Amino acid sequence: MNFDAIIVGGSFAGLSAALYLARARRSVLVLDTGTPRNRFAAASHGFFAKDGSDPKTMLEIMRGQVAAYPTVQLRDLKAVAAARDGGGFRVTLENGEAVTGAKLLLAFGISDILPELPGLAERWGRTVIHCPYCHGYEFSGERLGVLNLSAMSAHQAILIPEWGPTTFYLNGGTIEPDVTAKLHERGVTIEPELVDCLVGDGTSLSAIRLRNGVERPIDALFVGPRNRFNSNIAERLGCAVENGPLGLVVKVDEMKATNVAGVYAAGDITRMGHTITFACADGVMAALAIHHSLMFGG
Missing domain, CATH: 3.50.50.60 (FAD/NAD(P)-binding domain)
Incomplete structure (x- = not known):
């Protein structure tokens, strides 16, 4: 046919x-x-x-x-x-x-193409998310983070404070001074340390463990893979x-x-x-x- x-x-x-x-x-x-x-x-x-x-x-x-x-x-x-x-x-x-x-x-x-970060893949679509318009409302006012993966990640970090207090995890990367200024204007906390893994029960997310052993509390992580x-x-x-x-x-x-x-x-x-x-x-x-x-x- x-x-x-x-x-x-x-x-x-x-x-x-x-x-x-x-x-x-x-x-x-x-x-x-x-x-x-x-x-x-x-x-x-x-x-x-x-x-x-x-x-x-x-x-x-x-x-x-x-x-x-x-x-x-x-x-x-x-x-x-x-x-x-x-x-x-x-x-x-x-x-x-x-x-x-x-x-x-x-x-x-x-x-x-998800980053090879322990604890990320099993939380994808649940507490590790991409689009704030699709899933951000459900985490309104909670502790939010953005993982630095590309030049677009800084733009994402500037956007996410619309839904709650936000930390930008540079994961060892760098950003330009003008971007830093915009992030500060939006009240974004900048964490420069490398990220080691995500922590939480099942698909929930409770913390990000940094390479230096420090754990930062978090409820949802935005990534732009x-x-x-x-x-x-x-x-x-x-x-x-x-x-x-x-x-x-x-x-x-x-x-x-x-x-x-x-x-x-x-x-x-x-x-x-x-x-x-x-x-x-x-x-x-x-x-x-x-x-x-x-x-x-x-």
């Missing part, structure tokens, strides 16, 4: 696109590995009507609703390659099978990418089209701001562009 659109990635962006294409009565294949970026979080915040919901449950509901449309197929398989095939595309799956489609939407997402694409398909197809502050970004226009004709991209791989709201909106825009392209060519 030749599909109107093949969607590589079945999280919020991919499923939103699939829904709109299905409602346009187009045939759609959604390929997904079942490893969404926010699977480590117990609750998602900031998405209307679902604030505080389990993101895994949200995706299960979305999958069920999309699967109800007869023109949609959902397959739990990874796409390992894609190439031009006549006027469309041939996508090779991990089981060796090949599928074809007229249009291709890349929504395979990104993965965070670098990230990587979950697939190399965009680059292998020749899609233009650019360096963002924390990782690569696929370049798209306002309709989510890449520089490769017939290939669109949506979600976290296309932007620096990452929320479910953005991802769903991206998916909808890509679906509208794909549908118009299927009708009128291009």
Whole structure:
């Protein structure tokens, strides 16, 4: 079967696109590995009507609703390659099978590259968090910290005092005097010592242990780790990418089209701001562009 659109990635962006294409009565294949970026979080915040919901449950509901449309197929398989095939595309799956489609939407997402700090990985998405707009409110007024990982970390440390008293853990790094002044203006405490590990019961966080043995009490630690694409398909197809502050970004226009004709991209791989709201909106825009392209060519 030749599909109107093949969607590589079945999280919020991919499923939103699939829904709109299905409602346009187009045939759609959604390929997904079942490893969404926010699977480590117990609750998602900031998405209307679902604030505080389990993101895994949200995706299960979305999958069920999309699967109800007869023109949609959902397959739990990874796409390992894609190439031009006549006027469309041939996508090779991990089981060796090949599928074809007229249009291709890349929504395979990104993965965070966490620092190798003892105690951090098991708390990721719970008390070690990235986005204050997604999770900061739940720690309002508590003891907050920011771990220095890149030049963006200082910006994060200047932002976080909106939610509570903040310490910036330089972890042996340095900052410019003007940045230090801005941090002091915001009431941020600066801790220059190297960080040894995180301390707490289970996924809770009670302290940061420094290399000198001192423990600083803390309730939540914000980190801005670098990230990587979950697939190399965009680059292998020749899609233009650019360096963002924390990782690569696929370049798209306002309709989510890449520089490769017939290939669109949506979600976290296309932007620096990452929320479910953005991802769903991206998916909808890509679906509208794909549908118009299927009708009128291009």
